[in-house]
Amino acid sequence: MTRYEPAIDVDAITAVDVHVHIEVDGHGHHSLPDDLVAAASRYFSADGPRPDLDSVADYYRERAMAAVVFTVDAEHTLGHPPISSAEVAAGAARHNDVLIPFGSVDPHRSDAADRMRTLIEDAGVRGFKFHPTVQGFDPSDERWYPLYAILQDAGVVALFHTGQTGIGAGLPGGRGMRLGLSNPMLLDPVAADFPELQIIMAHPSVPWQDEALSVATHKHNTWIDLSGWSPKYFPESLVRAANSYLKKRVLFGSDFPLLTPDRWQRDAAETALKPEVMPGILKDNAVRLLGLGR
Numbered sequence: 001m002t003r004y005e006p007a008i009d010v011d012a013i014t015a016v017d018v019h020v021h022i023e024v025d026g027h028g029h030h031s032l033p034d035d036l037v038a039a040a041s042r043y044f045s046a047d048g049p050r051p052d053l054d055s056v057a058d059y060y061r062e063r064a065m066a067a068v069v070f071t072v073d074a075e076h077t078l079g080h081p082p083i084s085s086a087e088v089a090a091g092a093a094r095h096n097d098v099l100i101p102f103g104s105v106d107p108h109r110s111d112a113a114d115r116m117r118t119l120i121e122d123a124g125v126r127g128f129k130f131h132p133t134v135q136g137f138d139p140s141d142e143r144w145y146p147l148y149a150i151l152q153d154a155g156v157v158a159l160f161h162t163g164q165t166g167i168g169a170g171l172p173g174g175r176g177m178r179l180g181l182s183n184p185m186l187l188d189p190v191a192a193d194f195p196e197l198q199i200i201m202a203h204p205s206v207p208w209q210d211e212a213l214s215v216a217t218h219k220h221n222t223w224i225d226l227s228g229w230s231p232k233y234f235p236e237s238l239v240r241a242a243n244s245y246l247k248k249r250v251l252f253g254s255d256f257p258l259l260t261p262d263r264w265q266r267d268a269a270e271t272a273l274k275p276e277v278m279p280g281i282l283k284d285n286a287v288r289l290l291g292l293g294r
Contacts, residue, residue: 004093004101004124008066010293016100016286017060017261018159019202019227019253020067022091023050025083031071033080036167036175040258043166050257053088057095065261066292068100068253070129070159076108077136077176089123100290102127102159107137107144116147120154126290127157127200132181134167140186148190152197157289159225160187162212163205166258184212191219198289200251203228209235216246223289226281227253231268239272247277251286 023031030037030050037050051059053069060067069092073082085103092101103119105112105128119125128151132139139160151158162184168175184205191199200223205212216222224246226234242250254261273281287293 002090002093003122004089004096004126006100006126006292007096008098008100008292010283010287013064013066013098013283015063015065015252015261015265015282016290016292017065017067017254017256018200018225018251018286020056020060020069020256021258022053022056022069022071022083022088023257024052025087026052026054026091029081029083031083032167033078035171036078039169039171039175040166043169053091053099054095056256057091057098059256060098061095063261066098066100067256068102068127068159068290070102071104072129072131072134073104073106074131074135076106077134082106085119085125086123089119089125093124100292101125102129102157104129105147106135107147108135112147113150116150120150120156125156127151127159129159129161131161131165131167132186133161133165133177133179136178136181138181138186140189145193148194148197152194157198157200158190159200159202160184161203162187162201163203163208183208184215187222188215188219191215191222195221197221198223200225202253203255204234204238206235209238213237213241213246216241216249220249223249223251223285225251225253226264228255228259230259231264231271231273234271242281243272243274243277247280248285250281251289252282
C-alpha cells in the first residue's frame with residue numbers, strides 16, 4: 001500500500017475545501033443505496049454526475065484548490081457495503097498535490113479500532129468522517145471513547161456531520177434515521193474529554209446553530225465547516241461568528257458534488273461575510289488545522 005503524504009504547494013492554491021464526498025469508486029460502486037442517492041438528489045436539487053476520485057482531483061486542480069476527500073461507512077444501518085477508505089487514500093496518494101484523505105469506519109464494527117489504526121498507520125489518512133445520523137450512533141456515548149482515543153493519540157482530525165441531513169429526507173420515516181444524533185451539543189462531552197482531539201462540526205448545524213456556536217466558543221479544539229448550504233442561507237448568528245470571534249476556526253467546505261465550490265464562492269460574495277476574513281476561511285485556517293504548511 002502506498003502511504004499518503006501531502007505534496008500540496010500551499011502558496012499556489014486559493015482554497016482548501018474540507019468537505020468533499022467520494023460517492024462512487026473506480027468499480028462503479030456507490031457509497032449509498034440507490035433509494036438514498038435518489039432522495040439526496042431530490043433534496044439538494046442536484047441531478048449531476050457523481051465523479052470518481054480521479055475526476056474530483058482534476059476538478060480541484062483546475063481550480064487551484066486542495067480538497068479533503070472521504071466516504072461514509074455505514075454498513076451497520078444501511079446494509080450496504082461502503083466504498084473502501086483504503087482506496088480513497090491510495091487515490092489521494094496518486095493526487096497528493098490536491099487531495100487530502102480522511103477515512104471512515106463504521107463505529108459499530110467489532111474491529112473498528114483495528115481498521116482505524118490501519119488507515120492511519122498504513123494508508124496515511126489525516127482524519128475520519130463520522131455521520132451519527134446515518135451511522136446510527138450517539139457520539140457522546142462513552143462506548144465510542146476508545147475510538148476517539150486512537151484519533152487523539154495519532155493527531156488526526158475527527159469530522160462529524162451536524163444538523164439535519166438530506167440523506168433519507170422524504171423517504172418513509174426518513175429511512176429510520178434520527179436527526180437528534182447529529183445535534184452538535186452531543187460533541188461537547190467529546191471535546192471536553194479529548195481536549196487534544198481536533199473536532200470539525202460539519203455544516204451550519206440547522207436547527208441547532210446556537211448549540212454549535214456555544215460548543216465552539218467554549219471548546220477551542222472544535223471547528224465549524226460551512227459546507228452543505230449555500231452561504232446565502234447561513235444563519236445570521238453564524239455569519240457574525242465567522243466575521244469575529246470564531247474567524248480563526250471556521251472552514252470553507254462545499255459538500256461536493258451536491259454543492260459545488262463554484263456556487264459556494266459565488267453565493268458567499270453576496271453575503272455579509274467580510275472580505276478580510278475570507279482568506280482565513282478559504283485556506284489559512286485549514287492549512288493550520290491540517291498541518292499543510294509544515
